[in-house]
Amino acid sequence: QIEVTFEVDANGILHVRAEDKAAKKSESITITNDKGRLSQDEIERMVKEAEEFAEEDRKVKERIDARNNLETYIYSMKSTINDKDKLAGKIDSDDKEKIGSALKDALEWLEDNQNAEKDEFDEKMKELEAVCNPVIKQAYEKSGG
Incomplete structure (x- = not known):
């Protein structure tokens, strides 16, 4: 009998653990999906753009x-x-x-x-x-x- 557990943490990272009860052996793997996520550079660029727009909005106001x-x-x-x-x-x-x-x-x-x-x-x-x-x-x- 093999028991498989899946865990997704707050960052969306999937942790899979499989344990063979009879052989008392287990394996685990961590799966990260960077596809569709923003890189740190992209996040910093977006923050910078938001700050620039905020300054522009302040001037317009x-x-x-x-x-x-x-x-x-x-x-x-x-x-x-x-x-x-x-x-x-x-x-x-x-x-x-x-x-x-x-x-x-x-x-x-x-x-x-x-x-x-x-x-x-x-x-x-x-x-x-x-x-x-x-x-x-x-x-x-x-x-x-």
């Missing part, structure tokens, strides 16, 4: 965040200068026109440059803030805010 921040600022500022419940009545017409023109230009730039780099969006935001913030600050001070 930063660019999109910068674009969204600019767009949000434009619409928020439009609302601020036009909403009577906000500061519309406290901004003189010249300043309102100056801000309105800057917002219109920024919105047109945004529509034409949807795929601009993060730095470009940030720069456009700084330009817009340089026009809007002093006027808004002055309006808040006038309103006692």
